[in-house]
Amino acid sequence: MKPEILLLEPMMSEIEKELYDAYVVHPYQSGDDIAKFAPQIRGIATGGGTGVPRAIMDQLPALEIIAVNGVGTDAIDLVETQRRNIAVTTTAGVLTDDVADLALALILASLRDIVAGDEFAHKKLWGKETLPLSRKMSGKKLGIFGMGNIGRAVARRAQGFDMRVSYNSRKDEGLKDVTYVPSLTELARQSDILVISVSGGPATRHLVNQEVLEALGPKGLLVNISRGTVVDEAALIEALKAKKLGWAALDVFENEPHIPDELLGMQNVLVQPHRASATIETRLQMGKLVVDNLAAHFAGKPLLTPVPAK
Ligand code: 8YV
Numbered sequence: 001m002k003p004e005i006l007l008l009e010p011m012m013s014e015i016e017k018e019l020y021d022a023y024v025v026h027p028y029q030s031g032d033d034i035a036k037f038a039p040q041i042r043g044i045a046t047g048g049g050t051g052v053p054r055a056i057m058d059q060l061p062a063l064e065i066i067a068v069n070g071v072g073t074d075a076i077d078l079v080e081t082q083r084r085n086i087a088v089t090t091t092a093g094v095l096t097d098d099v100a101d102l103a104l105a106l107i108l109a110s111l112r113d114i115v116a117g118d119e120f121a122h123k124k125l126w127g128k129e130t131l132p133l134s135r136k137m138s139g140k141k142l143g144i145f146g147m148g149n150i151g152r153a154v155a156r157r158a159q160g161f162d163m164r165v166s167y168n169s170r171k172d173e174g175l176k177d178v179t180y181v182p183s184l185t186e187l188a189r190q191s192d193i194l195v196i197s198v199s200g201g202p203a204t205r206h207l208v209n210q211e212v213l214e215a216l217g218p219k220g221l222l223v224n225i226s227r228g229t230v231v232d233e234a235a236l237i238e239a240l241k242a243k244k245l246g247w248a249a250l251d252v253f254e255n256e257p258h259i260p261d262e263l264l265g266m267q268n269v270l271v272q273p274h275r276a277s278a279t280i281e282t283r284l285q286m287g288k289l290v291v292d293n294l295a296a297h298f299a300g301k302p303l304l305t306p307v308p309a310k
Pocket of ligand 1 (some may be wrong): 046048050069071095275277278
């Protein structure tokens with residue numbers, strides 16, 4: 001008998017096919033009633049942003065494993081998974097490049113007004129009107145909040161653009177060629193651009209607040225490729241409206257998939273629908289890890305990329 005699993009977020013068709021071949025898959029959409037099959041569910045495949053709502057986990061007495069198609073575990077109650085001895089796996093390592101690439105793309109697109117230039121050309125305004133000048137990227141001062149794998153990959157790329165890189169994280173990582181700044185507000189004050197690459201969750205909730213945003217200032221650019229919860233979104237909107245912050249380029253939001261209308265209506269805000277890891281190459285590798293972790297679990301073998309118990 002195939003084990004039954006819950007699919008909380010769609011995955012690539014190739015990956016879903018492998019899941020449907022190996023398991024009885026129950027695809028889930030918000031609001032679905034899972035009561036009929038809930039007692040049989042032994043595994044979950046989900047995304048980093050989606051995680052597993054506690055209300056769903058509580059309906060699954062036979063749950064053994066949650067395989068996250070992403071690196072973030074902030075949307076999963078890890079105290080509860082540990083208490084119930086539910087294994088959790090992620091796709092650690094696989095998506096670092098893509099997320100760092102998108103951070104650099106957002107910086108370039110924002111400073112160089114790529115979207116406005118594209119619209120201008122598409123609307124055949126070239127030769128008729130003048131586009132305002134954009135802003136230079138090379139040589140800027142870049143602050144990175146969170147110096148894990150993704151923060152480091154952002155730093156390496158930024159150095160290719162001759163940027164001076166500083167960072168704030170829990171501790172001084174003793175890294176070469178980048179400067180540790182013990183205060184986040186001070187880091188923002190010293191930076192032209194602040195990239196958020198810290199993990200989400202209660203420990204980092206709203207750490208990027210009014211004070212940090214205003215320290216970044218009217219010429220500053222905020223880039224978020226981590227979690228919307230790290231930024232106080234209401235304070236961000238206020239800072240942008242009051243021109244106390246220059247620009248924002250955001251891949252993540254506090255209440256996804258909702259993006260506040262105020263942000264959507266601002267010319268100095270560039271948004272993406274949480275797609276930093278959404279390339280064909282990476283999503284295939286991520287999906288393969290989800291498939292392989294589930295297979296290892298149900299074969300009684302060691303997991304490939306488990307989240308270590310705390
Ligand atoms: C993905 C993410 O978009 O890795 C994460 O934690 O949030 C992203 O890479 C997501 O996991 C797919 O839903």
